[in-house]
Structure formats: structure tokens, C-alpha cells
Amino acid sequence: MNDMKMINHHLTDQLLMGYSSGNLPEAFNLVVATHLSMCDNCRAALHAFDAVGGSLLDTNETSKMDDMSLAATMKLIAAKPVVKKLAPTSSLPGPLVDYIGDDLEGVKWRPVGMGVRQAILKTSKNATARLLYIPAGSALPVHGHKGTELTLVIKGAFSDETARFSVGDVEVANEDIEHTPVAEIGEDCICLSATDAPLRFNGLVPRIVQPFLNI
Amino acid sequence: MFDGLEMLQVSGASGDQVNYDRIEVSTPVKQKASLLHLENSTPKIKWVDHLRRIQVNQDQQAFAELFSYFAPRVKAFLIKSGANPGLAEECTQEVMATLWHKAHLFDPSRAGVSTWIFTIARNKKIDALRKQRRPEPEDLTWGPEAEPEAADVLALQQETKNLSEAITRLPEQQRDLIKRAYYGDLSHSEIAAETGLPLGTIKSRLRLALVKLRQTMK
Known part of the structure; x- marks a missing residue:
């Protein structure tokens, strides 16, 4: 993913700090890492938060190491060969490839109604990551949130009441936002999303859909 | 923009290879490097050279010095993040x-x-x-013919130092909030949107570094 597209919607400082300090649920880390692979602005901002972590480390707060620590570490060094990572071959962002494989063909989609399909990705249980497939011109059901929902566009584009989101853009929605993402005419839209609390759907149809969304 | 940068001089960096031995930090009273001095004055550039010695020469002395400074700090960080002392010791050795x-x-x-x-x-x-699994963005590493330039190294190291100093100047309450955020004592909704962290300059410096890196990768 070396060709950087124009990205207009970025991660918040809270998310970057949470990622940098290692305190986000896995599903959120996945969306953040995937966006970072596509966005140098956020990557630079993340490195700045890493530098904050570095300066917190570089203070006088210490904890004494055991007496034989250094020797034990030299043994670890001798024992462990260097593992080389293979160069990425996929056109998808690396972090996503680690979860779904090299392309979207292998994704096991499940219909959730009105043409929309989803695939839940396996992550730690405190939040949920899913791929969403929204056919061109179709809408996701109106929904609100209790917690935070991140939606990152992998392919195509969608618009909701707040703005237009295209490849690389991430929407950060909190409980104040009730929205209806609609995929643009012309191309199906695929998004990677993470939620840390069940979505709240309004109206009859969504109540039927909700059990299928597994949330 | 780069407060204090005029005190840093690059002498004799020549050819393609950056020689970190020759990056000198001159202070009004030039200090002979002893470990004691290093911790109190400008350890950052020096630690860069330690890493170079480890990479190039598998220098165990350089590693031992890095270890004695950083291992107790890493261990303290892990304990504050919730590890018991035994696990923290083991993890620090692995780090x-x-x-x-x-x-x-x-x-x-x-x-x-x-x-x-x-x-x-x-x-x-x-x-x-x-x-938990740890998704991370692809590494962006330079090839053998694209070593970073000494001037970029100095500028970034200076920015990092400026940021550290700015953090120590923050009001106690704010600094405490940031610490708690990094040690995982705050949920992310508790982290105020305004952290008050002065990140502007270092962000643009890092952005510049990435742009240069992208160019050399093409």
C-alpha cells in the first residue's frame, strides 16, 4: 500500500494514544493498524504518541532487575534466531491480510438483510471486528451506539448524515451519533468496523436484523 | 522551531555511510563521556550509537550499558501496567x-x-x-542504500528531547493524567480529548521523515 490516497477522515488523538499505549481492545487495534497502513498523517501522529511513551519510560522510575538478569538475557539472545518477515504480496493493507488472507475472495460473508452482508473476524471478546459488504446504493439500517464504532472504508465509498467517506477514511462514531451509511451508486462498498458495545437499531426491520448481526 | 539545535554539530560525516561516532554534541564545557555523565546530560544521541554498535559489531559492552539503564525502566513500566514482579522480570529480559x-x-x-x-x-x-493478537501496520524500513542522513537524525533526536522537556513542564495534574493513560489506568473514554500535549512540531518532523522514506522506497 505505497500509493497514498487522499484521506480526509482520520483517527482521533484518543485512539492513537490508546493504540500507542497498548490499551485498546484487539478489534480497535485492527482498525487503527489498518488505517495507519493507509495514512501517513496518522502514522506520524502515532509516532509522536510513541515518543510520549518513550519519555515516560525515560524517567527515574525504575524497578531493580534480578542479579543474573543480564546473563539470562544473553542466553535468550543466543538461543533465539532472528525471524524475518516476508514482504507483503497483497493489495490489501497488511494488518487486514493477517485476519482474512490475501484477498476478499476468501471472506465467508453472511447475509444480514437488505443485501448487506457481514463477516465477523475473530478477535478478543471485549470488542467486535467485522467486515461489512454494502451493495452499491444500499443502506445499513439506522443505528445508534452505546460505545464507540469505528468504520474504515476498504473499497468503494459511503455517505451518511455527517459526511462522505472513501477508501482509507475512518468514521469515529460515539453514542451521540445515529446514522445511516449509504453506499455510493456505481461500486459496492466494503468496510472494516469495530464496536465495543452492542449497536442499537431503531424500528421493526432492524429489530429483526439484530440477532443476525450477532451483536 | 529547533530550540538548542545550534548547539549540535555534525562534523565530518562523509560519503554514503553515516558515522554516528562523528556526531558530536558540543556543550559549553565539553564532557568526556562517562556513563554517569551520559545519564545526566544528553544520553539520546549516545544511545543511538550503542544500538549501532550492537547491530554492526554485536558489541556486548554496549548492550550491557543499555541494559543497565533501560531494563529497570522497562520492568517498572510493566509492573505499573499490571504485571507481577516475576512476570515483569521475565518479560523485560525478552524485551x-x-x-x-x-x-x-x-x-x-x-x-x-x-x-x-x-x-x-x-x-x-x-x-x-x-x-491478545497484536495487529500492527507494515514496517517501513530503509534499504541498504538509503541510510538516514545525519542531519535528519539530529533533528529528530532533538525534537524528541524537546518533547520530553515539554512534558516535564506540564502541570502535575496533566502529566499524571497522561501517565495513567499510558499505564492503562484510564478507559479510553476517560482520556480527555484535549491532552494538552505539545505534539505539533514533532508530528511534522515525523511526517517529513515518512515522506523521505516513501521516496527512497519507490
């Missing part, structure tokens, strides 16, 4: 071993040494304490 193995990936034009070690310790915390 320091990773540092040895990955020394060639360290890019001094993109990170200070303490920043880089922090990220390794943070990764260990996710692996060992939180026991």
Missing part, C-alpha cells in the same frame, strides 16, 4: 533480547532510542499481559 535482534530495524531519523524501546515493551505488554 531486551528483542532489542538486540531488531537493532537493524531501528531508524534514528524516525525515533529516539527510548521511544523505540517503549514500543517493544508495549508490544510485550499486549502479548504477555493482555494475551
Whole structure:
């Protein structure tokens, strides 16, 4: 993913700090890492938060190491060969490839109604990551949130009441936002999303859909 | 923009190879390097050279010095993040071993040494304490013919130092909030949107470093 597209919607400082300090649920880390692979602005901002972590480390707060620590570490060094990572071959962002494989063909989609399909990705249980497939011109059901929902566009584009989101853009929605993402005419839209609390759907149809969304 | 940069001089960096031995930090009274002095004055540039010595010469003395400074700090970070002392000890040894193995990936034009070690310790915390998979963006590493330029290294290291100093100048309450956020004592909704962190300059410096890196990768 070396060709950087124009990205207009970025991660918040809270998310970057949470990622940098290692305190986000896995599903959120996945969306953040995937966006970072596509966005140098956020990557630079993340490195700045890493530098904050570095300066917190570089203070006088210490904890004494055991007496034989250094020797034990030299043994670890001798024992462990260097593992080389293979160069990425996929056109998808690396972090996503680690979860779904090299392309979207292998994704096991499940219909959730009105043409929309989803695939839940396996992550730690405190939040949920899913791929969403929204056919061109179709809408996701109106929904609100209790917690935070991140939606990152992998392919195509969608618009909701707040703005237009295209490849690389991430929407950060909190409980104040009730929205209806609609995929643009012309191309199906695929998004990677993470939620840390069940979505709240309004109206009859969504109540039927909700059990299928597994949330 | 670069307060105090005029005090840093690059002497005799020549050819393609950056020689960190020749990056000198001149202060009004020139200090002979002793470990004691290093911790009190300008350790950052020096630690960069330690990593270079580990990478190029597998220098165990350089590693021992890095170890005696950073290992107790990594251990304290892991304990504050919730590890018991035994686990923290074990994880710290693994962090320091990773540092040895990955020394060639360290890019001094993109990170200070303490920043880089922090990220390794943070990764260990996710692996060992939180026991979850750890998605991370692709590495952007320079090829053999694209070593970072000495001027970029100095500028970034200086920015990192400026940021550290700015953090120590923050009001106690704010500094405490940031610490709690990094040690995982705040949920992310508790982290105020306004952290008050002065990140503007270092963000643009890091952005510049990435642009240069992207160009050399093409």
C-alpha cells in the first residue's frame, strides 16, 4: 500500500494514544493498524504518541532487575534466531491480510438483510471486528451506539448524515451519533468496523436484523 | 522551531555511510563521556550509537550499558501496567533480547532510542499481559542504500528531547493524567480529548521523515 490516497477522515488523538499505549481492545487495534497502513498523517501522529511513551519510560522510575538478569538475557539472545518477515504480496493493507488472507475472495460473508452482508473476524471478546459488504446504493439500517464504532472504508465509498467517506477514511462514531451509511451508486462498498458495545437499531426491520448481526 | 539545535554539530560525516561516532554534541564545557555523565546530560544521541554498535559489531559492552539503564525502566513500566514482579522480570529480559535482534530495524531519523524501546515493551505488554493478537501496520524500513542522513537524525533526536522537556513542564495534574493513560489506568473514554500535549512540531518532523522514506522506497 505505497500509493497514498487522499484521506480526509482520520483517527482521533484518543485512539492513537490508546493504540500507542497498548490499551485498546484487539478489534480497535485492527482498525487503527489498518488505517495507519493507509495514512501517513496518522502514522506520524502515532509516532509522536510513541515518543510520549518513550519519555515516560525515560524517567527515574525504575524497578531493580534480578542479579543474573543480564546473563539470562544473553542466553535468550543466543538461543533465539532472528525471524524475518516476508514482504507483503497483497493489495490489501497488511494488518487486514493477517485476519482474512490475501484477498476478499476468501471472506465467508453472511447475509444480514437488505443485501448487506457481514463477516465477523475473530478477535478478543471485549470488542467486535467485522467486515461489512454494502451493495452499491444500499443502506445499513439506522443505528445508534452505546460505545464507540469505528468504520474504515476498504473499497468503494459511503455517505451518511455527517459526511462522505472513501477508501482509507475512518468514521469515529460515539453514542451521540445515529446514522445511516449509504453506499455510493456505481461500486459496492466494503468496510472494516469495530464496536465495543452492542449497536442499537431503531424500528421493526432492524429489530429483526439484530440477532443476525450477532451483536 | 529547533530550540538548542545550534548547539549540535555534525562534523565530518562523509560519503554514503553515516558515522554516528562523528556526531558530536558540543556543550559549553565539553564532557568526556562517562556513563554517569551520559545519564545526566544528553544520553539520546549516545544511545543511538550503542544500538549501532550492537547491530554492526554485536558489541556486548554496549548492550550491557543499555541494559543497565533501560531494563529497570522497562520492568517498572510493566509492573505499573499490571504485571507481577516475576512476570515483569521475565518479560523485560525478552524485551531486551528483542532489542538486540531488531537493532537493524531501528531508524534514528524516525525515533529516539527510548521511544523505540517503549514500543517493544508495549508490544510485550499486549502479548504477555493482555494475551491478545497484536495487529500492527507494515514496517517501513530503509534499504541498504538509503541510510538516514545525519542531519535528519539530529533533528529528530532533538525534537524528541524537546518533547520530553515539554512534558516535564506540564502541570502535575496533566502529566499524571497522561501517565495513567499510558499505564492503562484510564478507559479510553476517560482520556480527555484535549491532552494538552505539545505534539505539533514533532508530528511534522515525523511526517517529513515518512515522506523521505516513501521516496527512497519507490
